[in-house]
Amino acid sequence: MASVDMRSPLPVSKVSPVASPSLQPPTPPLSPPLPSPRTITELLSLRARDFPDEPIFGYPSDALDYLEYTYSDLVRISSQAARRYAECLPSRTDSHQETRVIALLGPSDLDYFFTLLALSRLGFTVLFLSTRISQAAYLSLLDVTKCRHIVVGSSFRKTANALAAARDGLEVIDILTQAQYMTNTQLDDAALQQQHFDLDQESSKVAWIIHSSGSTGLPKPIYQTHKAALKNYENSLRMRGFVTLPLFHAFGLSNVFRGITAVKKIYIYNANLPLTSQHLLKILTDHEFEIFLAVPYALKLLSETHDGINALAALKVVMFGGSACPDALGDLLTEGGVNLISHYGTTETGQLMTSFRPADDKAWNYVREHDQLKPYLRMEPQGGNLYELCVLDGWPSKVATNRDDGSYATKDLFEPHPSIPGAWKYCGRLDDTLVLVNGEKAIPLAMEQALRQNKLVREAVMFGTGKSQLGMMVIASEQGAGMSAGDLLESIWPTIMAENKALPAYAQLAKEMITVLPAGTAYPCTDKGSLIRQAFYRAFHNEIEEVYHQAESRTAGTLVLSELELREFIRGHLLDLCPQDESTCLTDDTDLFSLGVDSLHSTRLRAKILQEVQLNGNSLPQNIVFEYPTIAKLAAAILNIRDRKSGETQDVVKEMERLVEKYSEFPQHIPVPSKSTGRCIVVTGATGSLGAHLVAQLVRRQDISEVCCLVRASSRSSARRRVIESMQRRALYHTLPLDLRRKISCYPSDFSKTDLGLGDSVYASISAKITSLVHCAWSVNFNKNLSSFEADCIAGTRHLMLLCLSAQQPTPASFNFCSSVSTVTNTPGDAVAEALPQSFKCAQGMGYAQSKLVTEHLVTRAASQTGMEARVLRVGQIIADTAHGIWNDTEAIPLMLQAATTIGALPTLDEHPRWLPVDSVARVVMDISLSSTTHAVFNIVNPRTFHWTNDLLPALHNAGLSFAQVNQREWIRRLRASNPDPEQNPTIKLVEFFSSKYDNDLTKRKNFKYVTSTAEQISPELGMVPALSTDLVKKFVGHFLKTNWTATAPTAGSRQQQSTRLIVLSGPPGVNKSTLAIELAESLSCPVIDGDAVHDAIAKVKMSSGIHLSSLDRQIWLARIKLEVLERVRADQIVHGDQPKSSGRSGKDVILTCSALSRSDRNTLRNILSRSNDETEAEYINTVFVVLQATEDEILRRVGDGQRNTMKLDMVAPRLDTTGHADVDEPDIFPVDAEQEMEAIIQEALGGLAVLT
Template sequence: MTSFREPGDTEWQYMRLHRPVADHVLMDEIAPGVFECVALDGLPSKGPSNSKPPFSITNPENSFRTADLFTRHPSKSNHYKYLSRLDDRITLVNGEKVLPIPIEGRIREEETVKECVVFGFQRNVPGALIFRSAGKASHLSDNEFLEAIWPAVEAANARAETFSRIPKELVVIKGVDVKYPATDKGTCIRAQVYQQFDEDIKRAYAAFEGSGKKKGSGLQKSIPELEEWLLSKFRDDLGVPLLSVEADIFSAGVDSLQTTRIWRYIVSDLDLGEEGGELSQNIVFEKGTVSALARHLYQMRTGQAAEEEDELQVMRQLIERYSSFPQHTPTIEQRPETEVVMVTGATGNLGAFIAAELLKRPTVSEVWAIVRASGQKEAEDRLKGALASRSISLTDEESAKLRVVAGDLSQEDLGLDETSLQHLRSSLTCVIHSAWAVNFNLGVRSFETHHIRGTYHLINLCLRSNLPSPARFFFCSSVSTASNTPKPASILETVIENLSHAQGTGYGRSKLVTEHITRAAMRATGMQARILRIGQLSGDTVSANWNDTEAIALMFRSILTTGALPELHERPSWLPVDSCARAIADIAIDTVCPDVDLVYHLVNPHTFSFTNDLLPALKKGSAFPDFETVTPQEWLQRLATSEQDPEKNPSIKLIDFLRDCPSLAVVKDPVSAGLMQRYIQTWMARWTGQ
């Protein structure tokens, strides 16, 4: 890049990227409007490579990621303005990464603001230190000053992702005379700012989270009074008017920041009794409706035994609500010669491989990927990124078959335009539904709008086909629908009738609800509506890329901090994700079965011994350093006493999960095929930087 400008060019703040250098530089958009400069192989000035597999369009082999961030000129595509270092991102407790620079930059535009520094490492939501400018609005108190600049904070929040938005209660105003660590150029030194103002930050969070409130203090309300109080908070403070106390909170558009604000109002204003300090910050997620939340808060204060919302009854209600279907009325006599397939969830791990597998098939002429996005370009960009991140490349012929559309499954028309709908009604032969939110904090109600109802709308699209037969429908379910079955047990390839056998989370329960709805569609209409019950997926067999934030990878990563792995007396069964996608495509395209109750189990038929097969294989030869094999109890103890910072030791995140899951064993297959060694090589390359 160069800062050289032609005479008359006044845009001195922008660097120019010209050829031939531009041919060997990638400006990778890592966040909306924020680009990281990446030096590509062939650039003469490039030093050693720091790229790590799996390689992709945005992560080329032998490239060097500079960690320098830029914004692009609004009209000149080769003009970039320096923004910050990538290292400045802030990791929240849920793992989301806040990019503070755009937020700080917008707030700093106010002439009354000298400096703004976003904080929030390992917290639920971020906050901001704002330093006042000398000689500006000096007559205002700190509270008045906050009100004056709040529109600027709201403007910054509007541009930021939901989890990055700053609540007013976490804005800390500092006076003109307060000094902060800065470079000679006046740029704040972030780490030193956090250290100097650590007590201010702690006090802000303590006030925000209601710390220090005496037990027994606060408002004491009956259940009806609590319902009205909560409704008013949603309506007046959040601007979310819920239709009733039974309305689903998340279907109304409430986000994670707003649930945190409701939690904060609860702990600061209400009497929650002796157990008030134990109120989970996920409580709004967990209860899902004002009615359930009010009942829970009342029971906490009065000491009554908490009555769990009867989620099994909710499941039965949802099954009944979405099990009535229209009959298929064909208007076209000729059967299509090729397959036109719709895939949901194509930006996810399994969905991306399903779409890629279908595009390879000569009998498939079109693959429609319906992506939840605000517009067509966003949908295309999201799918392109999803494929690239998994090292999935398409030929020109395959790309020509792909139709990417922005949609919304919660809408009856799926958010599609009429032209697309007419085309699909006259050509669609198959739908593979793999889109689902992996969120274990939500109750089953919260999966209704976009997932359970979305399934219903997809089945209706199949039934409204003009072709001689309805489009076939395949629902990607999960073994979590049966994971609460009393042990020992053998799960049959049929629908699970006992709803209590689903995993005790909204995720598992919503999957089982949808299994019943899918079967109901086949029973009522005769259409092919099938359930694919999928087991634990591992990385793919080509690039050996397995998400290293999953519990299995985190367990193996603990070798680097504990020097050990547990001896698990289990027989896991891995199923590589691309193998699963291939099996799904085979079933969807080539299989027709009249058995209404048949469920396909997609699990690896080959199991192995964790202790007798896997551990010896790893000791014999892998990228791991030497390690001990110890009892699960000793391994847990070592993990608990290892580095507590999840940034330095991500495996520490497993502690609570594993203590609730004594068997520890969630891993799966091909040790004998050597795939495990390749997973480890990929992980170690990331973890050690080698």
């Protein structure tokens, strides 16, 4: 189906009355009518004049978080962009000058949108280039339109350079970003409008050039004047809309401007994200749209789940374009209550017909003539009950003709409805174009003709309309009658490959999509022997459907691959499907979508996996490549499907034994005299809870000079940021003094690589100083199978032990592996010794536990082979820390406890848990890891138990929770019957996990006695932990209630308080607070209050004279600060109202700079305007602190050098003791090392503020 525009189908008076609210007619025109613009730019100006602050356009600032732009924003930003583009494009100052054509090529993102507005504002004609056509097509369009300038997105720079090399005089200009053209936000439209255009003349000039698909040859340009385009945009359904089509597509562009014209908000899809059902569903459910405009592929994705269909059914209208919607898909949606509207039009004619209809009319796929169109519509018979649609001269939005009488023959074929007059079903193209479900168009003639020339082939017919990829039926000739279907296919395959090379990816044929029919097969043809295509499709409908069924369900692969082998298999086929200049850019963690992998590549890769990889009879989800968009994630998902659902019992024990043998050879350590004076401890897993607590405790030891964190990250700065944020979220970072924080070093790493991804230089530097390594990192995914843990975890552990053996020390660095009690869950008997279990069968039946047990064996073998101190630290259930009660609320136990607040019930279990606070575990791990013990295995579990029902449930009641106590089966019944929305009822996410444990009559569960004597001897901390601390229960319940357990949707009529974050930027003199404040204010788009300027006159005189301020001076200053902050917060002009910010926060920010602050000062600033429980206050202020710190010597040096401060030198020293010191209960403080480069300080501060929300 040709690309289309949208138009109101019938005058309102002509619409039949309906009962269903989902089939209401379009909204009547605005009354009074809005002024009629003459150009695209005038459209924006008029709307901005009448509706300056009306949000009209939405685009994500990051992933799926949308920002809205008002009409004033569109005018202002496009004006700014126009001024910058005017610097690099030839000027056009008045209407007498010929308009120049400027091509636009790139992803349909925000910069693309503002660029097309800016180019139009400058009086240029914009040539929209599809991102999916060939170089020959680009060159043809540039030549025909006489275009000599092309503006390109960065991802298409290589394409543009190739075009410039092929065409002399073509200038390539990089698309500008907002950061480049938003230089002066105060300039208005008039100040930038230097041109003197006659708008009446401009109205008849070409605004846009949109090209045809080129499915029958080279694409043809279609010219749209401002007048024609604006006339087209007047025809609108006037509904808040969401569009997934790109702006270079006529359907996408038209509907965006229809929303702008009709003052109806329009959102477009994030061009940097793959089109997945999860993304679409979140957008549709997060926003109150009325109409959804998409290609059928998007509807297909959403139709695969009930939630997707329900989201579509909640809309007033769902309208598709770009291609026909398969009948089965449309029927499924309409049966699900979706008001599905088909519509038809072309780029050359604009919108023509839709399937708006009465509620009792179920023919969603028949578009209807309307009174306005009928005089200009002609249906010309083409035989077989098919008609070609022609649009006669005079139709207002027609911009092209291809017949002498001025009409336009569309070459689109329609079939009339058997009983509804004026209703037509689109059947295909007269020229046999095949239109895939994603809207891509392919012409089959060249491929078919090439094969027909082969003596083995009688007939070749391609198919694929409405499908995800093309297929072909090949009928053997008499010469090929004696060959098997497989042999004949192999014989013709070179011809197909040769033809494929000249075709875009979506038009290419895959071997598995070709079916060979025997010689003599009868098929519809004319008396001259020519194929009757549509009749062929009808006659072979079942056979065609079987091809797709086989492609989707094929599971005949025989390759049995490990995870490493599967990753390489996927990588190889991805490079075949989507070649890259550098194969090294396709790493295991590369986002596949960023490399250009699209829906067709996804379909073909899935088919290849099904064809070649053994899946034990299981299939793969249709969208598996987009749902797991890296090689590592995809491989793990495939193996999980293969093993988890396999009907064959796999010998996991033999696999575990094989892995132990594979990785258990270790070289001997070469002793080197020690040069280091302090210990260097390498820690993995510092971004996790245990790792973060371990780092915080290690740096406090005087005998440790460095704690080196190996982190999965892309850079050193990213690794450092992740570790800091992890410690900050757990309230560990703010209390560390500057000298201790400087002990922490962070490096990006990849444990699957022999050098740990560090590179030779960094590896050698760590090898030269390492004394111990504590390995806390592990993939915590209980659904993954054993093989999925091989590369990163099992092999990774060996690589870490090799680092210990490379230590430039007299002895190897000690290696300490944090294992899990899940390795001994199936131990026979009642006791678990501090030793390896007797059998691999002792591990719990999941890959996580099995991989940990394999690694326990590797550790003990390394110790016996090399003499290194290698230890297994078998850790039990870790819970919240004792200081703050912080506990990850997504873990199983917190989710179970949360049921007290969501379903009002907890189960009465006869269990005896052994819980250990995370800070206690960290202390025990540290004590053992830094000891000289030669013992190999330790059980780090609580020696004491408590009873779930007798001890924990009363403690939860005492902590403030109110809930019923029910038996385990009743609890599962209530959980299953509870709110299915995981946002409101997070416990529901683990309903199947809990059911597997408690939906039975088994009440007594095994309670092991863990031997902990050796661990307690080395770390007495373990023996002193209570079985259950009621104080700790109160802390973690309080933490949960303050955070996620109270995150519920606002009730109807409730008043939601608006948050302002007061960022107090403090520190001693000379640490560049003012410079940092300016940089942060620019990043956060917020004002700055200079705290020193708020002092009264007396205080300022004292400060300038070197006199210390009194307590009264400080009180007066704090009172003045409070008034200043409140004035800023309550001023409407502080930030753009309640508009979302670039920082991603929904509230507003204010920065306050000041010098040293005492604890009482900080408390005063925290209480300027606290959150109101009774919601009588519209605003509340959340105060956070960023404290710049430097050494005393450095501060005095800077002050002595007179670096931008006026504080007297003798006033500095007394302020140092109070600067930046944070108490344990002040996690709202984030300290920053001020002796770094300014850019590092800025990024670290922004990272800290991302947590201090």
